[in-house]
Amino acid sequence: MGSVGGFERPLVDQSGVTFAYYDExxxxxxxxxxxxxxxxxxxQIVVGIVQALALVIKRKPNALLLTGGWVGFPVAVAxxxxxxxxxxxxxxxxxxxxxxVLQRFARQIxxxxxxxxxxxxxxxxxxxxxxxxxxxxGAAREDATAHFGLDPARRTLLVFGGxxxxxxxxxxLARSLPDLLTDGVQVLHISGTHDWAQVEASRAALPxxxxxxxxxxxxxxxxMALAAADLAVSRAGASTxxxxxxxxxxxxxxxxxxxxxxxxxxxDFLAERGAAVVxxxxxxxADLLPTIRALLGDPARLAAMRxxxxxxxxxxxxxxxxxxxxxLAGEQA
Numbered sequence: 001m002g003s004v005g006g007f008e009r010p011l012v013d014q015s016g017v018t019f020a021y022y023d024e025x026x027x028x029x030x031x032x033x034x035x036x037x038x039x040x041x042x043x044q045i046v047v048g049i050v051q052a053l054a055l056v057i058k059r060k061p062n063a064l065l066l067t068g069g070w071v072g073f074p075v076a077v078a079x080x081x082x083x084x085x086x087x088x089x090x091x092x093x094x095x096x097x098x099x100x101v102l103q104r105f106a107r108q109i110x111x112x113x114x115x116x117x118x119x120x121x122x123x124x125x126x127x128x129x130x131x132x133x134x135x136x137x138g139a140a141r142e143d144a145t146a147h148f149g150l151d152p153a154r155r156t157l158l159v160f161g162g163x164x165x166x167x168x169x170x171x172x173l174a175r176s177l178p179d180l181l182t183d184g185v186q187v188l189h190i191s192g193t194h195d196w197a198q199v200e201a202s203r204a205a206l207p208x209x210x211x212x213x214x215x216x217x218x219x220x221x222x223x224m225a226l227a228a229a230d231l232a233v234s235r236a237g238a239s240t241x242x243x244x245x246x247x248x249x250x251x252x253x254x255x256x257x258x259x260x261x262x263x264x265x266x267x268d269f270l271a272e273r274g275a276a277v278v279x280x281x282x283x284x285x286a287d288l289l290p291t292i293r294a295l296l297g298d299p300a301r302l303a304a305m306r307x308x309x310x311x312x313x314x315x316x317x318x319x320x321x322x323x324x325x326x327x328l329a330g331e332q333a
Contacts, residue, residue, distance in 0.1 A: 066106065109124055110125070128324070130242025168284060172284035173233070246313050
């Protein structure tokens with residue numbers, strides 16, 4: 001189930017995955033909005049609960065999987081009222097308000113890392129790790145180097161900020177790029193779609209862009225990009241908890257500063273274990289280039305970060321979540 005007018009439908013349509021049903025219910029945010037929006041959301045949620053009750057009666061599910069977001073609230077209430085067991089998967093280290101509310105209706109909570117267990121009642125959580133797509137797990141460095149046309153003798157820096165990109169990261173990289181290329185670093189840059197025109201213009205202005213490989217977005221090739229890299233610069237969304245450990249990838253993490261602190265908590269989790277360096281968004285203009293140079297110029301430190309990241313990797317995370325769901329569904333079968 002998705003939200004009416006939400007961003008889920010395009011993702012489902014583009015995924016190539018065939019779903020038996022796709023339904024939508026009304027909902028709205030209760031956190032980080034004004035009282036007017038909050039009141040409107042409460043009305044939408046009441047309507048959504050009625051819609052969800054009808055859909056649960058019609059579809060007769062044996063279990064419910066929730067991943068957060070306020071769209072899950074009407075569905076969670078409906079399944080709780082109809083005694084359908086539910087499981088929440090928390091991708092980030094710290095839960096936001098939606099999951100803190102939803103967990104009251106859930107039978108079990110799957111978490112990416114053990115540190116998340118302290119936010120929930122004892123005995124209610126299972127540690128599964130962060131689930132990755134199979135195509136990502138199969139990526140190998142040698143194949144990735146050939147795929148992107150990289151020079152195997154050069155160190156590779158991967159820079160990205162999400163599907164739409166991160167303007168501050170893109171701007172800081174543009175300032176640092178000539179020096180990095182002069183240093184003998186090759187750069188894989190996933191700029192996001194929003195800044196792509198500026199990135200193309202910057203690339204055209206470079207005296208020699210041979211070792212600067214820029215893309216607006218990578219989907220199926222993202223595993224290849226991670227496998228090719230010696231160091232990454234990125235935001236600290238939940239995927240960093242799964243992808244960077246899987247690829248043993250050291251990172252400079254720049255948490256998004258204008259939202260709930262979950263990215264800062266994710267970044268601190270990796271940094272405290274020696275797998276990453278945390279940098280403030282406002283400090284990138286001055287600190288990004290010297291930090292990249294310091295890390296790439298210190299093979300021993302990079303190796304230690306790589307080992308620390310690898311120790312956090314958890315295999316078969318999606319399988320573990322699936323097994324937990326099957327166990328819940330079996331209670332209702």
